[in-house]
Amino acid sequence: MTVFKMIDDVDLADRFRTRLTRGDKFLIANLNASREAEDKYTVVNCGGYGRVRAFRDYKLYLETVAFPDCPPRPNFRGYPPSAIVRSQVFQLSACNWRCWYCFVDDDRLSAAPRTSTYLSAHELLDLYMAEADCPDIIDLSGGQPDLVPEWTLAVVEECGRRGLLKQIHFWVDDNLSNDFLFRYLSRDQLSRLAGVPTLSRMGCFKGFDEESFTFTTLAPAERFQGQFELAGKIIDAGFRFYGYVTFTTPTTTQLEMRMRQFVDRLQAVHERLPLVTTPLAIKRFSAMIPRLDDDRARSLNHQILAFLIWHEELKRRFPSEYPRLRPDQISLSR
């Protein structure tokens, strides 16, 4: 078994934050000549600073992988349901966790100036609008975009200045690793963001218990519980919130009990949080291949087993809603 060095994710978050902004500019990853660009779903645009993601078959959902003959249950996140959904993704160039399965190249997770450029929201929107047929969803991703939550605010405000606020949907990703959203935005800025009707936030739970969390992120185990606390704060702040979860685990012992406890923890945040949480299928992305060892490769098989237990647990707890309803048909209003 390979022993990996744990990271100090709090220190990393602070250090990356200082390197991610220059005045009104934010460090954006350039995807040209990256391993990520070799993945077939990656369609690079905006001079390398963006990519278009098309959602058609939802094979990134464990449910679709486990039940290939059933119609997928997409999460449209407030976007009008349609057969193909396209999003314009921009990636902030750092993350304070080190998930081995991450599809992003290490240097695009490390605020490295060689593979990133400082761009203002104005410059980013210029690049976006110069594209023919640009998608009407802007996905602010990373890396961990919440290392500088000011980025989301700047992009939304720039869209407002251009009169685009009603026609663009904003998808904001978050690994639920830090509370910078609440630390660095004022109460007024927070409520302005939460009040944008087309904005949704996606928090990704990394693993379903402390063991799978640390195995995945190399961050201290206590940060696992922190994800739930942060999700609760985001929901309480009035954001439209959805969850992803990844089920890569090094061991399968007592899987039923561990999954039950995970669903309990979600429900302690909000009774219906499991219904808006989608288990993701981890695939062999190009950037991940050099990071694989035997345990990690084996965990790719464990995720299906874990999903089947999750599926039975949700059917038992929500017999009239799961799996009949899509996550975006569920309300978390208190």
Ligand code: SF4
């Ligand atoms: S939290 Fe997300 S962006 Fe960060 S390393 Fe993990 S998968 Fe990659």
